[in-house]
Amino acid sequence: MLENIFSNTRDKAPYVHNITNYVTVNDCANIILACGASPIMADDIAEVAEITSICNALVINIGTLNERTIPAMLAAGKKANELKIPVILDPVGVGASKLRTETALHLMKEVNFSVIRGNASEIKTLYLGNGITKGVDVNDADKITEYNSAQAITMAQEFHKHTGAVIAITGEIDIVAGYDKFYLIRNGHPMMSRITGTGCMLTAVIGALCAANPDRILEATVAGVCAMGICGELAYSKVTSQGQGTASFRIYLLDAMSNMDDDMVMTRKNLETLM
Amino acid sequence: MLENIFSNTRDKAPYVHNITNYVTVNDCANIILACGASPIMADDIAEVAEITSICNALVINIGTLNERTIPAMLAAGKKANELKIPVILDPVGVGASKLRTETALHLMKEVNFSVIRGNASEIKTLYLGNGITKGVDVNDADKITEYNSAQAITMAQEFHKHTGAVIAITGEIDIVAGYDKFYLIRNGHPMMSRITGTGCMLTAVIGALCAANPDRILEATVAGVCAMGICGELAYSKVTSQGQGTASFRIYLLDAMSNMDDDMVMTRKNLETLM
Amino acid sequence: MLENIFSNTRDKAPYVHNITNYVTVNDCANIILACGASPIMADDIAEVAEITSICNALVINIGTLNERTIPAMLAAGKKANELKIPVILDPVGVGASKLRTETALHLMKEVNFSVIRGNASEIKTLYLGNGITKGVDVNDADKITEYNSAQAITMAQEFHKHTGAVIAITGEIDIVAGYDKFYLIRNGHPMMSRITGTGCMLTAVIGALCAANPDRILEATVAGVCAMGICGELAYSKVTSQGQGTASFRIYLLDAMSNMDDDMVMTRKNLETLM
Numbered sequence: 161m162l163e164n165i166f167s168n169t170r171d172k173a174p175y176v177h178n179i180t181n182y183v184t185v186n187d188c189a190n191i192i193l194a195c196g197a198s199p200i201m202a203d204d205i206a207e208v209a210e211i212t213s214i215c216n217a218l219v220i221n222i223g224t225l226n227e228r229t230i231p232a233m234l235a236a237g238k239k240a241n242e243l244k245i246p247v248i249l250d251p252v253g254v255g256a257s258k259l260r261t262e263t264a265l266h267l268m269k270e271v272n273f274s275v276i277r278g279n280a281s282e283i284k285t286l287y288l289g290n291g292i293t294k295g296v297d298v299n300d301a302d303k304i305t306e307y308n309s310a311q312a313i314t315m316a317q318e319f320h321k322h323t324g325a326v327i328a329i330t331g332e333i334d335i336v337a338g339y340d341k342f343y344l345i346r347n348g349h350p351m352m353s354r355i356t357g358t359g360c361m362l363t364a365v366i367g368a369l370c371a372a373n374p375d376r377i378l379e380a381t382v383a384g385v386c387a388m389g390i391c392g393e394l395a396y397s398k399v400t401s402q403g404q405g406t407a408s409f410r411i412y413l414l415d416a417m418s419n420m421d422d423d424m425v426m427t428r429k430n431l432e433t434l435m
Numbered sequence: 436m437l438e439n440i441f442s443n444t445r446d447k448a449p450y451v452h453n454i455t456n457y458v459t460v461n462d463c464a465n466i467i468l469a470c471g472a473s474p475i476m477a478d479d480i481a482e483v484a485e486i487t488s489i490c491n492a493l494v495i496n497i498g499t500l501n502e503r504t505i506p507a508m509l510a511a512g513k514k515a516n517e518l519k520i521p522v523i524l525d526p527v528g529v530g531a532s533k534l535r536t537e538t539a540l541h542l543m544k545e546v547n548f549s550v551i552r553g554n555a556s557e558i559k560t561l562y563l564g565n566g567i568t569k570g571v572d573v574n575d576a577d578k579i580t581e582y583n584s585a586q587a588i589t590m591a592q593e594f595h596k597h598t599g600a601v602i603a604i605t606g607e608i609d610i611v612a613g614y615d616k617f618y619l620i621r622n623g624h625p626m627m628s629r630i631t632g633t634g635c636m637l638t639a640v641i642g643a644l645c646a647a648n649p650d651r652i653l654e655a656t657v658a659g660v661c662a663m664g665i666c667g668e669l670a671y672s673k674v675t676s677q678g679q680g681t682a683s684f685r686i687y688l689l690d691a692m693s694n695m696d697d698d699m700v701m702t703r704k705n706l707e708t709l710m
Numbered sequence: 711m712l713e714n715i716f717s718n719t720r721d722k723a724p725y726v727h728n729i730t731n732y733v734t735v736n737d738c739a740n741i742i743l744a745c746g747a748s749p750i751m752a753d754d755i756a757e758v759a760e761i762t763s764i765c766n767a768l769v770i771n772i773g774t775l776n777e778r779t780i781p782a783m784l785a786a787g788k789k790a791n792e793l794k795i796p797v798i799l800d801p802v803g804v805g806a807s808k809l810r811t812e813t814a815l816h817l818m819k820e821v822n823f824s825v826i827r828g829n830a831s832e833i834k835t836l837y838l839g840n841g842i843t844k845g846v847d848v849n850d851a852d853k854i855t856e857y858n859s860a861q862a863i864t865m866a867q868e869f870h871k872h873t874g875a876v877i878a879i880t881g882e883i884d885i886v887a888g889y890d891k892f893y894l895i896r897n898g899h900p901m902m903s904r905i906t907g908t909g910c911m912l913t914a915v916i917g918a919l920c921a922a923n924p925d926r927i928l929e930a931t932v933a934g935v936c937a938m939g940i941c942g943e944l945a946y947s948k949v950t951s952q953g954q955g956t957a958s959f960r961i962y963l964l965d966a967m968s969n970m971d972d973d974m975v976m977t978r979k980n981l982e983t984l985m
Contacts, residue, residue, distance in 0.1 A: 182460060182732040184461065186461060186906065187461070189734075189906035194904070198847055200803065201732075202807070204775065206777065206807075207807035207809040210808065214806060224478065226479040227479060227503075228503070228777075228778070253475065256475070256482075256486060257485040258481075259485075354469070354693065356468060357464075406469055407465065407469075407688075410957075411958055414956065415957045415958050416955065417955070418955035418957070499753065501754040501778065502756065531760070532756075534757040534760075572748055631743060632739075680744070680968035680969050681743065681744055681968035683962075683965050685740070
């Protein structure tokens with residue numbers, strides 16, 4: 161099911177409009193390029209609709225949302241819907257403040273998202289329509305493990321039905337749900353949580369892959385989640401062998417994405433399909 | 436005196452709210468994670484007090500201050516004081532413009548800071564209540580050397596008395612003053628001034644260590660200054676041995692912080708205690 | 711003609727004021743430091759003129775322009791003209807939105823630029839006073855190759871006459887035009903387009919070199935273009951030999967700039983002078 165997701169992206173070199181945070185924006189731009197797509201960052205209300213119009217997908221990330229960028233997110237999202245290009249939401253830190261929760265819920269009301277990716281606490285907050293998260297990290301009680309994944313799968317599936325979006329809940333185990341199918345993905349490495357931006361970067365990768373594969377949103381999302389996890393595994397193996405730390409890990413992770421292809425995804429994916 | 440500063444940070448994994456600049460924000464987030472703490476960047480006035488409320492420390496860095504973020508800095512600072520969590524100020528480039536000087540002085544009037552860290556020109560500007568600095572670097576005339584450190588120590592001690600904050604003046608020689616004690620630290624390497632953000636990163640590290648050790652602000656600050664200098668030394672030794680440049684140095688410096696522990700601080704610190 | 715451009719920069723350590731985008735700002739700051747100059751990023755209208763006043767050059771990059779920063783760009787540009795220090799324009803993505811095109815044209819009307827650097831589509835947009843570019847990348851039809859460079863050279867020369875600015879059009883082949891001279895530069899490597907910010911970084915390098923060599927704007931620009939390309943070549947040779955990817959490439963490129971000197975530029979430049 162994941163055939164050609166990456167090769168399509170490298171062949172088409174699609175454009176991805178990002179309205180994102182200023183913390184991880186450089187990593188997001190670089191990982192989109194590493195996938196073979198081309199990033200455009202633009203967040204002024206006077207140009208976002210026009211920029212979306214020349215792009216193949218839109219990624220909205222609320223990591224450092226503010227009064228100036230929130231209306232821009234809405235305007236770009238509506239334009240993307242009008243043009244029927246994929247829109248991906250990363251509700252960073254939703255639940256940590258009223259502003260984040262209300263903004264994300266408002267965006268979900270006004271914009272049809274193709275994919276929503278967050279950690280378990282963020283998705284739970286959106287699913288329940290409220291909630292309290294502790295900053296940008298998942299709450300311990302919400303973490304998905306082998307023992308509680310059934311509950312998270314149900315939430316993902318229900319949330320998918322409510323929103324129509326493919327739902328990706330990422331953490332130690334990743335869940336992707338959409339169109340009566342759901343997947344568990346066990347790629348990745350704990351060191352990924354020791355650098356900033358692995359979540360944001362994954363969302364950017366999903367944006368790139370969806371831009372090139374707009375009729376295969378579910379597959380593109382699954383491929384993106386697998387690929388990111390594989391990059392984490394590859395990066396960790398390099399760090400271990402050279403006795404380095406988290407900054408080298410980050411470089412190796414981006415390196416791995418720049419060399420990623422469909423074969424690597426197929427060979428190394430740790431994917432369980434549930435129906 | 437520096438026992439367990441790092442192990443407490445790694446054990447507690449505290450949250451650090453940062454209102455900081457967009458130049459070095461990614462490095463600040465990554466070095467906070469490298470210390471074992473968790474960074475949250477949020478700067479909209481509509482959410483900063485709420486974000487501060489779920490955190491264990493607040494770092495205010497005026498590197499790219501603007502009319503939108505200055506009120507947010509004030510609001511977050513006041514909330515942090517109300518909650519009695521540590522607040523750290525990095526007065527980047529103070530003295531280079533009226534906006535910076537007035538903002539920093541206003542912040543100091545309205546918010547009680549636990550730690551203020553800057554270079555000698557920045558601290559001198561705040562100490563005198565005015566002054567002219569040349570951009571974000573220390574003026575040559577203000578540089579602390581073995582020959583003029585006595586004067587800088589006096590300034591640090593006086594400034595501590597006026598503000599109640601632990602004062603860290605960093606440069607070739609670092610001075611930390613607080614509670615009738617002062618320290619000279621001779622760790623570090625000149626290559627640290629050839630990359631952007633070593634000052635900002637140090638302030639972020641101090642924020643992380645203070646978040647986990649709120650009753651040991653002076654010790655946490657000293658440990659942070661020593662640790663950052665040690666990381667610079669370790670990074671330089673790797674660069675030298677491989678014939679690389681400043682970008683590799685930056686990676687190795689962050690790597691070193693991700694592997695830092697109390698033993699390393701105790702063993703390699705070059706710390707002189709003056710009473 | 712390129713003698714001492716780098717040594718002057720390392721000797722004088724000039725200050726470069728940057729009003730730039732939040733995507734590549736960290737890379738811009740680090741590469742300015744790598745050249746031996748000192749970056750200052752400040753974009754609030756309340757301080758930009760004052761910051762420009764303490765600097766030796768100003769770089770304006772419209773990559774993530776917004777309603778708050780556009781007036782700041784104008785104010786800083788006018789102050790730089792008044793002080794007769796070099797002003798460099800990077801019209802990122804001009805043609806991709808009315809906001810970008812109108813802003814860049816307005817800036818060119820109100821500010822005398824010393825250097826304008828962009829890709830072929832961006833320069834064409836400014837030259838024609840309008841145009842459509844596809845995001846931040848060059849349009850395929852505009853790419854400069856061995857077969858169509860004559861046309862691009864004419865455009866560069868004409869645009870120089872209209873504006874008085876040295877014009878640098880960068881891509882597979884780079885063109886620099888100014889003062890009845892023009893140059894073709896064939897340094898560089900295609901991997902440079904697989905990371906974000908090589909264009910922005912080159913503009914920042916030109917800013918640093920012009921800051922130290924204000925009477926040799928044309929030579930400083932040519933030296934910057936050659937040096938950036940050489941860094942790309944050196945970085946690629948390291949990546950190839952170690953089987954790494956684009957993130958390592960970016961580190962090696964910055965490393966190479968931190969070790970760049972006039973000898974290296976003279977020895978490795980692939981420069982054709984046309985009169």
